[in-house]
Amino acid sequence: MNAIIKVEHLSKTFEITQSQKGWSGALRGLIKPLKKKIAAVKEVSFELKPGELVGYLGPNGAGKSTTLKMLTGLLVPTSGVVQVNGLVPWRDRTKYVASIGAVFGQRTTLWWDLPVQESFDLIQYMYRIPDKRYRHNMDLFRDILGLDPFINTPVRSLSLGQRMRADLCAALLHDPKLLFLDEPTIGLDVVAKDKIRQFIKHVNEERKTTIILTTHDLQDVEKLCERVIIIDHGQLLFDGTLEALNNRFGGQRTLQVDFAETYPDVSIEGAGLISHEGLQATYQFDRDILSASDLISRLSNRYKISDLSVREPAIEDTIRRIYVDKLLEN
Amino acid sequence: MLRRLFTTYLKFIQIQILSQIQYPFSFLFDVFTNGISLLIFFLSLSLVLQRFDNVGGWRLGEIAFLWGTAEIAFGLMDMIFSGFDPDSFSVMVRQGTLDQMLLRPANITIQIFGSRFILRRLGRIAEGLIIFTISQVLSPIVWTLPRLLFYPVVIFSQILFFGGLFIAGSTITFWTIERIEAVNILTYGGNEMISYPMHIYPDWLIKFFTYLIPLIFINYYPALFFLGKPDPFGMPAFAPFLAPLAGLGVFLASLWFWKFGLRYYQGTGS
Secondary structure (H helix, E strand, O other), X not given: OOOOEEEEEEEEEEEEEEOOOHHHXXXXXXXXXXXXXXXXXXXXXXXXXXXXXXXXXXXXOOOXXXXXXHHOOOOXXXXXXXXXXXXXOOOOHHHHHOOEEEEEOOOOOOOOOOEHHHHHHHHHHHOOOOHHHHHHHHHHHHHHHOOHHHOOOEHHHOOHHHHHHHHHHHHHOOOOXXXXXXXXXXXXXXXXXXXXXXXXXXXXXXXXXXXXXXXXXXXXXXXXXXXXXXXXXXXXXXXXXXXXXXXXHOOEEEEEEEEOOOOOOOOEXXXXXXXXXXXXXXXXXXXXXXXXXXXXXXXXXXXXXXXXXXXXXXXXXXXXXXXXXXXXXX | OHHHHHHHXXXXXXXXXXXXXXXXHHHHHHHHHHHHHHHHHHHHHHHHHHHHOEEOOEEHHHHHHHHHHHHHHHHHHHHHOHHHOHHHHHHHHHOOHHHHHHOOOOOHHHHHHHHOOOHHHHHHHHHHHHHHHHHHHHOOOOOXXXXXXXXXXXXXXXXXXXXXXXXXXXXXXXXXXXXXXXXXXXXXHHHHHOOOOHHXXXXXXXXHHHHHOOHHHOOHHHHHHHXXXXXXXXXXXXXXXXXXXXXXXXXXXXXXXXXXXXXXXHHHOO
16 A cells, blocks of 8 residues: 655754853853754654554653654655655645644643634634534544533633643544644543553554654553654654564563572573562573563473463563663664 | 635634723723824824924925834834734743744734733724825825825835734844843834934934835835836835835845744754
């Protein structure tokens, strides 16, 4: 299938004026400002197929927002090609933004003083959504997002979770093929997060909307994304499935064992002993070297075991290792 | 196309107005205090002026005409161009509100016009009307047909002139992030400046506001025509009618600068 988003060698360099120290520095800055070039995004390339739900990840300042701003047409890149739905985002702004949906978690598209419903009506007008289509979508979203309790409340009086639900609805009323979500669960409680995730999944599966999601909450990624793209320092570090990411960088699985008796030494070849207290011990082992069943049989040959559990490496640990250790840097 | 822009604008403005009159008492009180504080300033000044009998050969009623006209126009401008007020615009850029507007499929300039419409400026307009009325009691103007037709043109020109300065001042914040005080000197200072007969100012200042920023043509010269006064600078006879040219010129130049600034903003971002 043809790509819905095509990004080739996308780069964005900012020129910033540095402030210099002290009075003499300030004076020098007035005469000859010290300019510094910062590459926020460097040669990033990727493609998205229609219907994909991709997590776009990276630590703070990695270049996520800059990429997203270029994909939504807010920023013009320094170099590179972006094609979304056959359009160049920054070229024909009004035409382009009418074809996408975007939710920036920290801000709202809605009108602060207007009741939610009136904000939606205004969106219908701006996006020229046909009445029938609008009513159909409205009924659907009211139902699955549970908007009814606050549909007549002014936006400024909504809770963060309610506002996010309203914003998601607003972004989808015009049936965009593509949805950009920037930190959609930021600041929400567990229940609200779960609701939002379910909705995102629903939109992706039922409406076949292509979704790009940036988040710092890796539970979002685990629950929603099959594919992740990771960038840091403006460069693409990884692009592939979550599973591939885990296989490549996930490293160690852990095995927790409860023994039936106390043993003075429970170390075993092929696995590292992380902790041993009383009846309980925890091992770490590499899937490439030793399978879980081999390790368990080795252990049970030597000790009496009352209970055990294997834990896959958490995506959170994997990503943390990539950020911290720069595993993917050449 | 144009009609759509206009309805979009009206829809936005309607929201602004409705939300402001939600609490009628506090709204009316705002309007009242806004107007009354300015009016008191004029009245206290007029007491001083009466002692001198005239300023630069102009009597109190004639100065009141200058003053009232400038206040009506500036009040209207400040209301219509609220969205482009550099003070609030710089905040809009910093908080990402501008980005949110750029994500909507509607003309960005119209969206900014529609983002604010400060109704309590009606207070300033009312104050202007009162001072205008005082001027007509003290030094009545003979309202011939040309004068009657030209007066709204003058008001309109002043709105465009200062509105243009608002737009230019907002555009500058793309580069400076913070608002620039110098712009306020031109707008609020300029409004005060044209409230007096401009020949009382030092020569270099008059030259500056004739050739560089043509403030002199939007209130002082039209007033010469309305009051039937001779031109102390010996400009061509059409000088009083340059007001629309000055207003439109500043407005269009600012719009061009605004478009340029927007392109810069999207090229470098925040």
